[in-house]
Amino acid sequence: MLKQKVVIVSGSSRGIGAAIAKGFAASGASVIVNYRHSEVAAREVVKACEKVGGQAIAVGADVATEEGVQLIVEETMLSFGRVDILVNNVFAPYVFDAENRKKAWEMEWQDYKTQLDGSLKAAHLLVQGVLPSMQQFGTGSIINITSNLVAHPVVPYQDYTTAKAAIIGYTRSMAKDLGTVGIRMNAIAPGLVYPTEATKHTKEVLKDELSDATPLGRIAGPDDVVGPVLFLASDWSRFVTGQTIYVDGGLVMK
Amino acid sequence: MSTVEYGGYLPPKAKQMEIKKRVLSFKKGEEELHIHMPYPAPEQIQQLGSIMKTSAVQTMDTTEIIQAVSKVIDLLLERNHPVRIKAEMLLPIITGYDAEIIRLGLTQSLQTFREHELHRWLAVNFHSLSILDRFEPLQHGGYTKAIGPQLTAHVWAGNVPGLPLWSLIASLLVKGSVIGKVSSAEPFFIGLFCEILAEVEPRLANAMAIVSWQGGDSERESALFTGADAVIGYGTNKTITMLQQQVTPPAHFISFGNKLSFGLVHHQVLDRQKDEALAKQAALDIIRYDQQGCFSPHTFFVEKGGKTSPKQWAALLARKLQVYEERHPLRKLSIEEAGERAEWRNKKEWQESWQLFSSSKGSWIVAYGKEASIEPSPLSRVVHVIEIDNWQDMKEAVRDKRAVVQTMGIAAPVEELFKISTRLSAFGITRITSIGRMTKLHAGWHQDGRSLMRELVQLVDIDPSAVSEADAFNSYTD
Numbered sequence: 001m002l003k004q005k006v007v008i009v010s011g012s013s014r015g016i017g018a019a020i021a022k023g024f025a026a027s028g029a030s031v032i033v034n035y036r037h038s039e040v041a042a043r044e045v046v047k048a049c050e051k052v053g054g055q056a057i058a059v060g061a062d063v064a065t066e067e068g069v070q071l072i073v074e075e076t077m078l079s080f081g082r083v084d085i086l087v088n089n090v091f092a093p094y095v096f097d098a099e100n101r102k103k104a105w106e107m108e109w110q111d112y113k114t115q116l117d118g119s120l121k122a123a124h125l126l127v128q129g130v131l132p133s134m135q136q137f138g139t140g141s142i143i144n145i146t147s148n149l150v151a152h153p154v155v156p157y158q159d160y161t162t163a164k165a166a167i168i169g170y171t172r173s174m175a176k177d178l179g180t181v182g183i184r185m186n187a188i189a190p191g192l193v194y195p196t197e198a199t200k201h202t203k204e205v206l207k208d209e210l211s212d213a214t215p216l217g218r219i220a221g222p223d224d225v226v227g228p229v230l231f232l233a234s235d236w237s238r239f240v241t242g243q244t245i246y247v248d249g250g251l252v253m254k
Numbered sequence: 255m256s257t258v259e260y261g262g263y264l265p266p267k268a269k270q271m272e273i274k275k276r277v278l279s280f281k282k283g284e285e286e287l288h289i290h291m292p293y294p295a296p297e298q299i300q301q302l303g304s305i306m307k308t309s310a311v312q313t314m315d316t317t318e319i320i321q322a323v324s325k326v327i328d329l330l331l332e333r334n335h336p337v338r339i340k341a342e343m344l345l346p347i348i349t350g351y352d353a354e355i356i357r358l359g360l361t362q363s364l365q366t367f368r369e370h371e372l373h374r375w376l377a378v379n380f381h382s383l384s385i386l387d388r389f390e391p392l393q394h395g396g397y398t399k400a401i402g403p404q405l406t407a408h409v410w411a412g413n414v415p416g417l418p419l420w421s422l423i424a425s426l427l428v429k430g431s432v433i434g435k436v437s438s439a440e441p442f443f444i445g446l447f448c449e450i451l452a453e454v455e456p457r458l459a460n461a462m463a464i465v466s467w468q469g470g471d472s473e474r475e476s477a478l479f480t481g482a483d484a485v486i487g488y489g490t491n492k493t494i495t496m497l498q499q500q501v502t503p504p505a506h507f508i509s510f511g512n513k514l515s516f517g518l519v520h521h522q523v524l525d526r527q528k529d530e531a532l533a534k535q536a537a538l539d540i541i542r543y544d545q546q547g548c549f550s551p552h553t554f555f556v557e558k559g560g561k562t563s564p565k566q567w568a569a570l571l572a573r574k575l576q577v578y579e580e581r582h583p584l585r586k587l588s589i590e591e592a593g594e595r596a597e598w599r600n601k602k603e604w605q606e607s608w609q610l611f612s613s614s615k616g617s618w619i620v621a622y623g624k625e626a627s628i629e630p631s632p633l634s635r636v637v638h639v640i641e642i643d644n645w646q647d648m649k650e651a652v653r654d655k656r657a658v659v660q661t662m663g664i665a666a667p668v669e670e671l672f673k674i675s676t677r678l679s680a681f682g683i684t685r686i687t688s689i690g691r692m693t694k695l696h697a698g699w700h701q702d703g704r705s706l707m708r709e710l711v712q713l714v715d716i717d718p719s720a721v722s723e724a725d726a727f728n729s730y731t732d
Contacts, residue, residue, distance in 0.1 A: 195354075201333075204358065211577075212531075212534075216577070217573070217574065217577040218577045218578075218580060218581050219581075221580070221581070
C-alpha cells in the first residue's frame with residue numbers, strides 16, 4: 001500500500017525516526033532520511049533501508065530553518081519528483097533526565113521557545129514546504145510525533161510537554177483545512193521510548209514504574225511506533241484525520 | 255563489521271617470554287569480533303608461575319589492595335568511562351546476551367566489590383580486617399595471622415561476565431598472585447579488569463596473568479597446577495573431576511561444580527494484588543543471563559490454596575516472560591542448545607502430566623505440572639512451575655539432591671520463611687533469597703555454603719604461652 005510513495009521523515013538518523021524510516025522502506029516506499037549532525041548514522045539508516053528493499057537518500061538539513069526545509073524539499077523533488085507522506089518527528093535536542101529537570105518555577109521563556117522552534121516551527125515549515133506537491137496530486141498524509149506526556153505528565157518536562165501539546169492543537173486545526181484539499185494530518189503519541197539518544201540515561205526505576213503501570217507490561221521500543229505511523233500514512237486510515245493515537249501500551253486511555 | 259581486540263593480561267615480568275596468541279572469534283548479527291588471547295606453551299606457564307610467585311602484592315596492606323580494587327570498580331561503574339563503554343559494546347557480541355542485560359548485570363555485579371562491600375566481605379570471614387597484615391589478638395589470648403597462597407590457579411567457566419571477579423579478587427585480597435585461565439565463552443572482561451587494575455596500582459601488575467587455551471588441554475592445565483599453592487576450578491562435574499585428577503599435593507583444590515536452584519511461592523502470597531508482581535520478579539530471575547548462573551531457578555514450586563491458583567500463576571509468569579522477551583530478547587542459542595531444548599520439549603509434550611506455555615518463537619517455555627520433583631531445565635528461559643499442596647511436599651523432591659541444590663528463592667510471610675528455611679536447609683540448600691534476588695549476589699555470600707577466602711588462607715597462631723614466656727626474655731624484665 002505504500003509502494004512507490006515518497007516519504008520525508010524529519011530527524012531520522014537515530015531512534016524513533018530511524019525505525020520509522022526503515023519501516024517505510026520495508027513497505028516499499030522511497031525515504032528521505034533527514035539528519036542535522038549525525039551523517040554517519042544517517043548513512044547507516046539509508047543502507048538499512050536499501051537492504052530491506054526500499055529506496056532512500058540522506059539529506060543533512062536543519063528543518064527548524066527555512067533554508068533547511070527548502071534544501072530538503074528541493075532534494076526530494078530532484079530525486080523523486082513528489083512528496084506523498086511527511087513524518088514530523090524532529091524535536092529540539094532534549095535529555096529526559098527526571099532527576100535534573102527544571103521545575104515549574106525555574107522555567108524561562110527561552111526554554112519554551114527552544115522546544116517550540118524544534119518541534120512546532122519545524123513541523124510548520126516542513127508542512128508548508130511539502131503542501132505544494134501534495135496539493136498538486138490532491139492527496140497526502142502528514143503524521144506528527146507528539147507524546148503521551150501531554151495527557152499524562154508522569155514526569156512534567158515543562159517545555160517539552162508544552163511544545164508537544166502545541167503539536168496536538170496544530171494537528172487538529174490543520175486537519176480541518178487540509179481535509180478540504182484531500183490531505184490528512186494525524187498525530188502519534190508514544191510513551192517513554194527506550195532506548196533512544198534522549199532516553200539512554202533514563203533510570204531503571206522510572207522504566208520499571210512505567211512498565212508496572214502499563215497494561216501491556218513494558219515501555220515502548222522505537223519499533224513499536226512504526227506500525228501506527230504506517231497505518232496513518234496508508235489508505236488503511238483514509239477516513240481518519242485530526243486524531244492522536246497513543247502508542248504507550250495502554251498507559252493513557254483516551 | 256569486524257573488530258579485532260587484544261584480550262587477556264600478562265604481567266610486565268613476562269614481556270620477554272614471547273607468548274603466542276590464539277584467536278577466539280564471536281559473531282552477533284553482522285558484527286564479528288576476533289579476540290587475540292595470550293596462549294602460553296606448557297613450559298611458559300610453569301615459568302609464569304615461578305616468576306609470579308613472589309610479587310609486591312604480598313607486601314601490600316589489605317586496605318591498600320581494597321582501595322586499588324575499589325578504584326577500578328568505581329571507574330567501571332562510571333557509564334561514560336571508555337573501558338565501560340568498550341565492555342558494554344563488546345560483551346553482547348561475545349556472549350550473545352541482550353545489551354541491556356549486560357549493562358544492568360555489570361553494574362549489579364560491580365557494585366558488590368565497592369570499598370565498603372569489600373570490607374564487609376573480609377569482616378564476614380575474619381574477626382579483624384588486619385589479620386592478613388599482622389598478628390591480631392584473639393579474645394581468649396594469643397595472636398593469629400592469616401596467610402594466603404602465594405599463587406592461585408583459576409580455571410573459569412561459563413559466559414556470565416564478571417563471575418571470575420569473585421575468585422580473582424578473593425585471591426588478591428589474601429595477597430596471592432593469580433593465573434587465570436578464561437572460559438572460551440567469555441574470555442574478555444576479566445582481562446580488561448586486570449589491565450586497569452595494573453594501571454591503577456602498579457604493585458599489582460606482576461600479580462596477575464589472564465590466559466587462554468581450549469578447556470581440557472591437560473598438558474597446559476597440569477603445567478598451571480604444578481606451581482600453584484591453590485587451584486580454584488569452576489565447571490561441570492565432568493570438568494571438575496578432570497581438573498582434580500591433575501592437581502597434586504600440596505596444592506589445595508577448591509571447586510565449584512554445577513548447581514541447581516529453585517523457588518517456592520507460599521499460598522498466602524498468592525492474592526490478586528501480589529501475584530503479578532511476584533511473577534515479574536520470578537521472570538527477572540529467569541531472564542538474567544538466561545539462567546546460566548548456578549543461582550538461577552530451574553523450577554518454581556507453587557502452593558495451592560491462594561486466591562490465584564498455581565496454574566494461573568504459571569500463566570502470569572509466561573506473560574511476564576513474553577514482555578521481557580520484547581524488552582530483553584533471548585540470546586541466540588547454539589545448535590546443541592537448540593537441539594537439547596527441542597528434545598526436552600518433545601518429551602514434555604508427550605507426557606500428559608505437563609502443560610506447556612510458550613512463545614510463538616519458542617524463546618521461553620513454562621512447563622506446568624503437579625509432580626513434586628526437581629529436574630534440571632535446559633535453561634535459556636525454560637522453567638518448571640510445579641503445583642504442590644504444601645511446601646512440605648518439597649522435601650521429597652530435594653531429599654536426594656543434596657549434592658546439587660544451591661539457592662532457594664522464597665516468597666512467604668516471615669514466620670513461614672524461617673520455618674521453611676530451617677526445614678530445607680537440612681537438605682543441602684545453602685542460600686535463601688527473595689524471589690527476584692536469586693541472581694543478585696551480595697559481598698561475603700558463601701558460595702555452596704563455603705567461604706572461599708577462608709579456604710584459601712592458612713591461619714598461623716601464636717599460642718598465649720609463647721607471648722607470656724617471651725616476656726621473661728625481655729632485657730627490661732625485672
